[in-house]
Amino acid sequence: MTTITELKHHAGATVTLNGWVYNLRTGKGIVFLILRDGSGLCQCVIAQDQVDEAVFLAAEGLTQESAVSVTGTVVADERSVGGHELHVTGLTVHQIAVDYPITPKEHGVEFLMENRHLWLRSQRQWAVMRIRNEIIWAIHRFFQGRGFVQMDAPIFTGNAVEGTSTLFETDYFDQKAYLTQSGQLYGEAMAMAHGKIYTFGPTFRAEKSKTRRHLTEFWMIEPEMAFHDLPMNMDVAEDMMRFIVTEVLANRPEELKILGRDLSVLRNITKPFPRITYTEAVERLTSEATDRLLTTMEEERKAEKAALEAELPALEKELGGAKKFRKVQIENRIREIRARFEEIEEDFRNIPVWRKSALEKKWGDDLGGSDETLLTMQYDTPIMVWGYPSAIKAFYMKRDPDNDAIALGVDMLAPEGYGEIIGGGQREESLDLLLERIREHELPEEVFGWYLDLRKYGSVPHSGFGLGLERTVAWICGLKHVRETIPFPRMLGRLHP
Ligand code: 4AD
Ligand code: MG
Secondary structure: OOOOHHHHHOOOEEEEEEEEEEEEEEEEEEEEEOOOOOOOOEEEEEEOOOOOOHHHHHHHHOOOOOOOEEEEEEEEOOOHHEEEEEEEEEEEEOOOOOOOOOOOOOOOHHHHHHHHHHHHHHHHHHHHHHHHHHHHHHHHHHHHHHOOOOOOOOEEEOOOOOOOOOOOOOEEEOEEEOOOOOOOHHHHHHHHOOEEEEEEEEEEEOOOOOOOOOOOOEEEEEEEEEEOHHHHHHHHHHHHHEEEEEEEHHHHHHHHOOOOOHHHHHHHOOOOOEOOOOOOOOHHHHHHHHHHHHHHHHHHHHHHHHHHHHHHHHHHHHHOOOOOOHHHHHHHHHHHHHHHHHHHHHHHHHHHHHHHHHHOOOOOOOHHHHHHHHHHHOOOOOOEEEEEEEEHHOOOEEEEEOEEEEEEEOOEEEEEEEEEEEEEEEEEOOOOHHHHHHHHHHOOHHHHHHHHHHHOOOOOOOEEEEEEEHHHHHHOOOOOHHHHHHOOEEEOEEOOO
């Protein structure tokens, strides 16, 4: 059995490919079948005068997503998808698919989400999953190559890590249990056993708002390192992100091309990531530069809307007399324009809200999604914002020894408006201070007994962070929404398929 990616090693040979019909074009005495086998696409040419009559008849009767095995000679052809095509001699039909719901015409995102189990077969979705896989593989290589041990944190837990408002509660043999929000606390215990560890697992947050950044189930990678302070932690996060992006650029150029990803910002990954304090971030948000950015944004949207409005009448006029293929093209374009209008209208509604949030930011306020967007639009590499107000950060964060109002936490924000992809920091290692924080946060002391033990028996400075896999995939792929970054997204209002 040969796969399409392997065809380059088989030029001139006869091979059999197994897959599905991605696209079919029939002409006089000839059928062009684009085969999809999971590894790639390949054009298979079935000429009536080259095959048995039964084979040609079978080929003519194929439909989108029918399952087939195709035998033929591999011919190098630069113009063909993937650089090779198959001159067919034999065809076996495994199953004929009837009325596959996802057609070349443009579909609304709700329809596609309902058909996620099938949508995964489409080119763009395929490319996203390939890149997701590359990122996962790069993360493992990065940590394994640096002496980290991968360990797994439990998913059922007895306590909150990241605040109590986003806990999923479940019944655990008549006891309350929660789905984990983060493996960090367990990671700290494991780091005291192995020095440097990372967890890689699903985490859960009952996020009750629909945003393009939030899932209720997402995958987090959480390294935890003994004898590491905040600057060392930031070095690891920066090196890791540089490694991930470099590997994707090197190994997934085809997939990035399918997505139409602008590579210039990804290529900036070799530059050092600016490290700014929270205080500097607030100064930047309340500055003239942010005000100007918003004004430009508004003007750009107005110009875009006007250009699209000007395009519409000609399209609508052409539609009346258009032939079948062109008609689908025009309808798709019109649908695209209308969808973009909705986005632009939403931006018009949002811009004043974003402006108010950013320009009126006071020291001590948390940075919201739009603040992060506005901040990261002003950089062309990821940035690290550190030294947040301790009042808005988790109980476990160590505070600046010289300034109790500041926590030694860090967020990595992705450029191009993507915002937070990593959250982490240095942990409080003093037993007394940690107890004080647990009481201040009114957390149940008894369930944290084991965690406090870590401060009784060989407590050391230590740090770590959590990388959100889906947000990282969204940024690297240049996607607007995290829903396309995971095979079966779970979010508010979506549990199926
Ligand atoms: O910033 P967070 O909440 O940090 C923690 O959970 C720490 N305990 C991690 C640690 O230090 N070990 O979450 C970490 C990252 C975020 O930066 C974001 O990328 C992602 O997890 N994330 C989400 N991704 C998708 N949907 C959500 N609802 C997310 N919430 C957080
Ligand atoms: Mg965070």
